[in-house]
Amino acid sequence: MIRELTSFFISIYAIIYIYQLSLLASGDFSSYDLFVRNPATIGFSIIALFFTLYHAVTWFSLMGRIQVVKLGPKKTATPLQAIAINLLLLLIIAYAIVYLFILR
Amino acid sequence: MDKVKKEYKSDKLHALLWGVFSVGGFIAAFLLPVLIYIDNIAYPLGLWPVANSSLIKIVFMVSLLSTIFVFITIGGSLFHGIFRFKTTLPELGLKRASSLISAVGYIIIAVGLIALAYYLFQLYHGFDPSLFHRII
């Protein structure tokens, strides 16, 4: 059931994000700023982040079953190892994005 | 009563929609968390990495690359989320309305993607970065 809930939160977050873009695009920056600083928006975003990460873990475990991860010529990763490898990849991608768009 | 023998045919449209849904699943897993964190958690709360960067880089609105990034991440996640949610509702007992739910789902996806592209286009061409500095 949680899997279905993740899709609900992901959808709602995407719609809210589009709404935030519309506020920015209107040129009235303060309305955008007020909206994202609203504790309700922040609270929802934290919940959405939690569900997105939960989605990521279930997605990785499914991918690990569909495409078996090879750790060597004879060794294949256990489901837990497959999730760990994917989570590591997720962290690397996240840091690359932070670096590319913000820190650079 | 003999059943008419079923004619089978590969359904390319469903294959395509599922393909997009599946790619959207990867996008939501790999790209969405960092976008949520930066724009809606780190920015309003002043956390790393937004805290010690120049203000204009808070939202991904600085380059063509970041615009594409937002379109792919939000668009892919929207498609994935709505697609999965609409296929789940009939299981929860809304079996009768499944074709209506499906239609509404695709309308939400279509409207969402058009709005997303429209606002990103506007921002890419007309956003004034100095706004950030004036307010904060």
Add this chain to the structure above:
Amino acid sequence: MTKDSGVETATLKVFRYRPEVQTEPFVQEYKVPYRQDMVVLDALNYIKDHIDGTLSYRWSCRMGICGSCGANVDGEPKLTCASFLHEFKGKEIKIEPLANFPVIKDLIVNIEDFMEKLDHIKPWIIRKEETPLEKGEYRQTPEELEAYKQFSMCINCMLCYAACPIYGMNEEFLGPAATALAYRYIADTRDQDHEARFPMVHDKEGVWECTLVGECSVVCPKGVDPMLAIQKTKILGATQILKPPRRGK
């Protein structure tokens, strides 16, 4: 389990449907002597032999190979030959026909729909050219065997269909076992025309109907993972549209 005059007994509440006598189905309660090593099928056989000869159900091998004794035991699709009474200790056991199938009589369901689907997916190795016997067998590496082995373990017991809510809503859905078996041949290197099965598995009511509930893989008594086969078949379908269409027949 209760003790009646020194003998431990188990109570079975069995779904009965006898269209020749009564139009409405009903539930009949039976008490059978309980032993630690008894399975549900043993209890049904005891009823048939000693209490009520009119009870109808399918069974054959008693050892989880033939796939004919499936029933909903306490609401879960199970092989009655592989469900021990002691798993349900201390309570009445509800025995019903497999869910999602039309009932013919008592625990016997109409399996015609699955049999047709099974036939449609061509569950045999298709060779474009048979090599003569003297050339020897078609050989495979252990890795090539591994690609389809688990799916070949299916015994057509249809528990996965009874567990699948999608099949419950839409009888036209190709369903778990038929897709798993189609994939079993698609993934077999000896098969030379995988694409012959694509119109069936990639049909509108083929794999695309599946929403990844996963119950099929949970209830399978042979460790087959039909959900995985369906996902792999979906990937094949999605990548197939990127390929140019097949020429000729």
